[in-house]
Structures are given as structure tokens and as C-alpha cells.
Amino acid sequence: MGSIDASELRKNLKLLIDGVPYVVLECQFVKPGKGAAFTRTKMKNLLFGGNIERNIRSGEKIEEADVDERQMSFLYKEGEDFVFMDTSSYEQTPVPKDFIGDDWRWLKDSMVCNLLFWNNKAIGITLPNFVELKVVSSEPGVKGDTSGGAMKPATLETGATINVPLFVNEGDTLRIDTRTGEYCERVKV
Amino acid sequence: MTPERERLASRVALLEARAALNCALRAFFVEHDFLEIEAPLLVPSPGLELHLDAFSVGNAPPALAWLITSPEYQMKRLLAAGLPRIYSLGKVFRRGEAGRHHNPEFTMLEWYRAGAGWEAIADDVEALVRAAARAMAARGALRLPPGLSLDEKWERLSVRDAVARHAGVDLAGDEPVEALAAKCRAAGHRVPGVVDGRAPAWDDVFFTMFLDAVEPALGRGTRPIVLHDWPRPLAALAREKPGDPRVVERFEVYLPSGSGEVMELCNAFGELVDPVEQRRRLEADLAERRRRGLPEYPIDERFLAALAEMPPSAGIALGVDRLAMLLLGAPTIRDVLPFAADEL
Numbered sequence: 001m002g003s004i005d006a007s008e009l010r011k012n013l014k015l016l017i018d019g020v021p022y023v024v025l026e027c028q029f030v031k032p033g034k035g036a037a038f039t040r041t042k043m044k045n046l047l048f049g050g051n052i053e054r055n056i057r058s059g060e061k062i063e064e065a066d067v068d069e070r071q072m073s074f075l076y077k078e079g080e081d082f083v084f085m086d087t088s089s090y091e092q093t094p095v096p097k098d099f100i101g102d103d104w105r106w107l108k109d110s111m112v113c114n115l116l117f118w119n120n121k122a123i124g125i126t127l128p129n130f131v132e133l134k135v136v137s138s139e140p141g142v143k144g145d146t147s148g149g150a151m152k153p154a155t156l157e158t159g160a161t162i163n164v165p166l167f168v169n170e171g172d173t174l175r176i177d178t179r180t181g182e183y184c185e186r187v188k189v
Numbered sequence: 190m191t192p193e194r195e196r197l198a199s200r201v202a203l204l205e206a207r208a209a210l211n212c213a214l215r216a217f218f219v220e221h222d223f224l225e226i227e228a229p230l231l232v233p234s235p236g237l238e239l240h241l242d243a244f245s246v247g248n249a250p251p252a253l254a255w256l257i258t259s260p261e262y263q264m265k266r267l268l269a270a271g272l273p274r275i276y277s278l279g280k281v282f283r284r285g286e287a288g289r290h291h292n293p294e295f296t297m298l299e300w301y302r303a304g305a306g307w308e309a310i311a312d313d314v315e316a317l318v319r320a321a322a323r324a325m326a327a328r329g330a331l332r333l334p335p336g337l338s339l340d341e342k343w344e345r346l347s348v349r350d351a352v353a354r355h356a357g358v359d360l361a362g363d364e365p366v367e368a369l370a371a372k373c374r375a376a377g378h379r380v381p382g383v384v385d386g387r388a389p390a391w392d393d394v395f396f397t398m399f400l401d402a403v404e405p406a407l408g409r410g411t412r413p414i415v416l417h418d419w420p421r422p423l424a425a426l427a428r429e430k431p432g433d434p435r436v437v438e439r440f441e442v443y444l445p446s447g448s449g450e451v452m453e454l455c456n457a458f459g460e461l462v463d464p465v466e467q468r469r470r471l472e473a474d475l476a477e478r479r480r481r482g483l484p485e486y487p488i489d490e491r492f493l494a495a496l497a498e499m500p501p502s503a504g505i506a507l508g509v510d511r512l513a514m515l516l517l518g519a520p521t522i523r524d525v526l527p528f529a530a531d532e533l
Contacts, residue, residue: 018379029288032404033441033456034425035396036240037285055400057393059385 001064006039006056014046014067017054021046021065021118030055046116047123066119069126073112082107084115084122095122105160106131106178127178132187133157134173141166197527204527206330207513213324214278214298214509217317223274223300226267228260230280234489236261237474238425239392242284243486244293255486256282259506260299261426262492265460268303268502269495276300278509289521290452290511293530298512301504307438307459310503311415314442314455315343318413318512325516332518334445338411343442347418356402362420362435366391373398385481391422407443408451414443424470427458438503446511448520454512457505464496 004013013024022043030040037058044051046067056062072084072093081094082104095115097104099122106127107113116124138154151163156174164174164183175184190198218225235243235255244256260277267275281297302309319339325331333339352360357376364372369391370380378398381389389397407414417440418430427437438459446452461467471488478485513525523529 029286029291030400031240031286031288031291032396032400033453034238034240034423035392038396038400040400053401053405054379055397057381057384057389057397060381061383 001066003061003063005058006041006060006062007037007058009039009041009056009062014065015043016063016065017043017052020048021067021123022052023067025051046118068117069114070117071112072115073110074107076109077104084113084125087112093122095125099124102181103127103178105156105158105162105181106133106176108133108158129177129179130184131176131178132173133160133176135164135168135170138164138168138170140169196532200527202330203517203519203525206325206328206517207525209324209328209330210321210509210513210516211278213321214317216324217320218276218300221274221313223276224272226260226264226275226277228257228263228277228279228299230257230282231255232257232262232489234262234487234492237471237478237486237488239474239477239481239483242484244282244284245484258283259297261504261506262489264299264301264504265499265502266492266495268301268500269498273303274301287530289448289450290446290514292510292522292526295522296509298507298509299504301460301502303500303502305503306501307417307440307457307503310457310505311343311345311417311440314457314505314507315339315413317507318454318515321512322516331516332447333516334447334449334518336411337413337445339413341412343413343415344410345415345417347436348416348420349418349436351403351407351414351416352399355406356398358398360420362422366394370394378402387481395420395423404443404451408445412444413454416441416443424461425458426461426467426470428461428463430459444515446520447514447518447524452511452515453508454515455505455507458503460499460502460504462496462499462501464493467496468493 009024009027011024015022022045024041024043026042028040031037038055040055042051042053071087073087075083075085080097082100083092083094085092103125114126115122133156135154136157139152141152150166152166153161154164154168155161162183168186173187175187177184231246231253232255233252235258241258243258245254246256259281264275264277277299280294282294286293322331322339349360352358358372373380373394378401381393381397384393418436419439421435421437424437427439430436430438441456442454443451444454475485510522510525519525
């Protein structure tokens with residue numbers, strides 16, 4: 001990969017800082033009194049999450065990271081890995097569970113996700129914002145108590161447990177926001 | 190209404206506040222017996238500081254080829270001529286500066302006291318900002334960043350202490366750049382690699398560490414910070430601190446801005462009045478400009494000649510647009526301008 005001058009930094013560029021890939025979230029011109037121009041750069045660590053801010057002097061060259069995104073569908077879990085398949089090339093890729101994090105809760109067979117690759121190794125996934133999953137078990141709620149937002153736990157087909165309203169029954173299909181991990185609504189199938 | 194008229198109409202309250210702010214600033218200086226100077230804008234030399242890039246005026250007479258980056262040289266000639274307290278409120282121009290806190294043309298307030306040290310100027314700036322805040326409060330326009338109080342005495346902190354406290358670096362001020370880089374690395378800070386194809390200079394290493402680790406911390410307190418005693422390599426036009434040749438009499442004030450970020454409000458010096466040392470610094474700047482391929486500006490000989498006559502003095506340059514941002518709660522400099530550079 002090439003390198004880029006700090007004054008050309010912009011949002012969404014992928015950079016290599018101390019050997020770790022980052023994506024640029026925000027850039028700003030700063031210039032300390034009697035000092036040179038810098039680009040204040042807010043970046044997200046693509047390996048471990050977490051944001052950092054670095055001030056990079058104009059005229060400094062920053063290495064770009066070889067990061068790309070591919071659309072892949074989830075096949076199955078194998079040991080500690082989650083195996084995905086490229087929807088165009090049919091190539092299969094195992095992704096270690098560390099890069100899946102809590103997202104395993106919403107992963108179901110043949111779900112299409114965006115996978116992030118760094119130097120051709122998968123380092124993260126982005127799920128669809130909303131997924132639909134079936135409830136496999138949940139205690140029946142107390143009849144009549146549908147007000148006040150009372151909640152109960154329910155186990156989904158992926159094995160995850162979430163809080164749902166009392167009227168949800170086993171066999172229902174629920175719409176879930178993967179960004180917050182919260183129940184949205186019951187869907188008719 | 191057209192979007193243009195709508196935009197300008199939405200700034201009327203702001204323009205009224207700024208006009209009142211200018212009145213409050215002038216009233217402060219009248220009260221303290223300062224003389225207002227209308228500094229010239231077209232000058233023969235815009236100053237040689239490495240990181241200030243001046244606008245050239247193509248068809249001006251050769252002797253007036255630049256727009257000022259600060260009225261400093263002319264103000265000091267007036268101090269040398271015997272004026273004891275002077276101020277200037279006007280525009281200055283700096284190429285390539287545009288951002289949340291920067292506009293290429295901006296309003297600078299400078300004032301100077303003959304026979305005074307930097308501490309007197311630090312007291313002035315505290316009193317001035319309080320007076321300006323009272324004037325804004327009287328209009329119901331005061332919107333200080335949450336948590337900031339101007340009433341308590343401002344904190345005074347040396348650069349050395351700030352760097353030790355917030356970056357864990359033991360700064361001497363006279364160490365070579367390699368030693369500074371090694372200290373910064375050892376404390377876990379990033380050090381620039383290559384800058385414009387050359388090895389990083391002292392100020393490149395210092396400011397990378399300062400901006401990453403020190404500056405953000407300076408905006409988290411409940412009162413402004415007067416950051417004083419700057420390292421020798423960042424001397425500009427400040428004089429050496431008596432008894433400590435590693436630092437100079439220079440301070441800046443740091444405080445939170447309306448954007449939630451830290452902002453530098455002003456820069457002040459115990460003024461260097463030694464024409465020999467001043468010439469040495471200007472020639473070094475000129476040589477460094479040549480080495481880096483930066484524009485070269487003439488050395489202002491009338492300014493140098495005046496230094497020999499100039500009494501010990503202290504002076505300051507304060508960004509009025511930033512003061513307006515601070516007082517009016519504006520997140521960006523464009524919010525306090527009738528026209529930002531890209532709205533002309």
C-alpha cells in the first residue's frame with residue numbers, strides 16, 4: 001500500500017499506525033501558536049475497537065492499510081471459528097470468535113454480512129442493522145399485563161437470550177436491532 | 190427569503206453582540222489609559238516566523254509587498270518612541286489557515302506595556318476577558334462553555350510542569366531533538382517520522398506530543414490556564430527568562446471553546462529588546478526558511494533599529510474571533526463571522 005500526506009487525510013481512509021489498521025472517523029485542521037499545521041485525526045482501531053486521537057503534522061507521510069470490505073454469508077460455526085462464504089466467489093473464510101464479539105447472538109445460517117479484511121485476513125464483521133430471529137423458548141407472560149413495558153427473557157434460535165415484552169410466545173419471530181441488541185417488534189411470518 | 194439572506198439574517202444577533210464586544214474591549218483600554226493605534230496592514234516584512242505564511246500583494250509598491258500577520262513590528266517601534274501603553278484592534282492575514290478555530294483573515298487585539306513584565310499582561314488579559322464577559326452578560330448573550338468559570342484567579346502552569354503532569358515527559362528545553370524524541374517515545378508518545386522529506390525538527394516532536402497528550406487536558410479544568418515559561422526553541426520574539434536560559438518569557442491562555450475542544454486564546458511575551466539577539470534569531474529563521482524551501486521575507490531593519498531604543502516591555506496578541514466564540518458559545522469560528530472565507 002502507498003502512503004498519504006497528513007494534509008490529505010479524510011474520513012474513511014484506512015491507516016496503519018504502529019502496525020495496527022485504523023479507519024479515520026474525523027479530521028480537523030489545527031495549528032498551535034507558533035507551531036506548524038497539524039491534522040487532528042480521530043480514528044477507530046479496526047482490530048480491537050476503541051477510538052484514538054492523533055495529531056499528525058502536515059508534510060508527514062502516513063502509511064495506508066490494505067483493508068477492504070466483502071459481502072459474505074454465514075455458513076456455520078466450527079470450533080471457535082465462524083465460517084463465512086463469499087457470495088460471488090463461493091470462497092470460504094473462517095473468522096475467529098474474537099473478531100465476532102457479541103455479534104454471534106444475531107448470526108444465523110445464510111445471513112449476509114459485510115466482512116472487513118486486512119491483508120486478506122478477516123478482522124471484523126458488520127451485521128445488517130435489523131435481523132429477524134425465532135423465539136425457541138420463553139415462559140408465558142401473565143395474562144392482561146401488557147402495559148407499563150414489563151419485560152421477560154426469551155431464548156432465540158441462535159442461543160442468545162434477550163428481553164422481550166410479556167406478550168411474546170415461543171415460535172414468534174422477532175425483529176431485533178443489532179446495533180443496540182434490543183427487541184423492536186414481533187413480525188408476522 | 191433566499192438561503193443567503195436567511196443565513197445573514199440568522200447572524201444579526203451575533204453581529205450585534207460582536208459590535209458590543211468591540212465597544213467593551215475599547216472601553217477597557219480607555220479605562221486603563223491605553224492609546225489606540227490603527228496599525229498599517231501593508232508592510233515591507235510580514236515577520237519571519239517559520240509557521241506563518243503571509244499573503245503577498247502583487248501590485249503594491251515593492252516596499253509594501255505584504256499583508257501583516259501581526260502589527261507587532263510597528264507597535265514596538267511606537268514603544269521605542271516613548272509611548273507607554275498602546276493597543277491595536279484590527280485585521281491580520283495568514284495564508285493556509287482554515288479550520289474550526291482558524292480563518293485566513295481574522296481580528297487581532299494586541300496590547301503592550303512599557304516597563305512591565307509578562308505577569309502584568311497576564312493580569313490584564315484576565316481582567317479584560319472578565320470585562321468582556323460582563324458586557325455580554327448585560328445583553329443576555331453570555332454562553333460560556335459548561336463548567337468554565339472566569340471569576341476565580343486563572344491557573345498559572347509552566348510548560349515544563351504541564352508536560353510532566355499530562356505527558357509524563359521530563360522536558361529540559363535545551364535538549365537536542367534526538368534526546369527529546371527519545372524521551373517522548375519512552376513515555377509512549379508518537380514521534381513524527383519524516384516531515385516534508387527531512388528529519389523532524391524540535392518543534393515537530395514537541396507539538397506532536399503536546400497536541401496528543403497535553404493540550405486536550407488543558408481544557409478540562411474549571412478555569413482558564415496561563416501556560417508560561419516556553420522552551421527556548423519556541424522563543425519567537427520573547428526574551429530569555431532571567432536565571433533560566435532554557436526557557437523564555439512567553440505565555441498562552443488555554444480554555445475550553447464552544448466546540449467542547451480546548452482553544453488557545455492569546456500569546457504573550459516578555460519582549461526581546463536586544464537587537465543583536467533579535468537579528469540572530471531572524472537570520473536563523475531566514476536560513477531555516479531557505480533550507481525548507483519556504484517563502485523568504487526581508488528582515489525589517491527599522492524594527493531592529495528601534496529595538497535598541499525600546500524599554501523593557503511586555504505585550505500580547507489575542508484572537509478576538511476566538512474570544513467571541515468563547516463568550517457567545519459558538520462551536521466554530523464561522524459562527525462569529527459575518528462572512529467566513531468560503532462565504533465570500
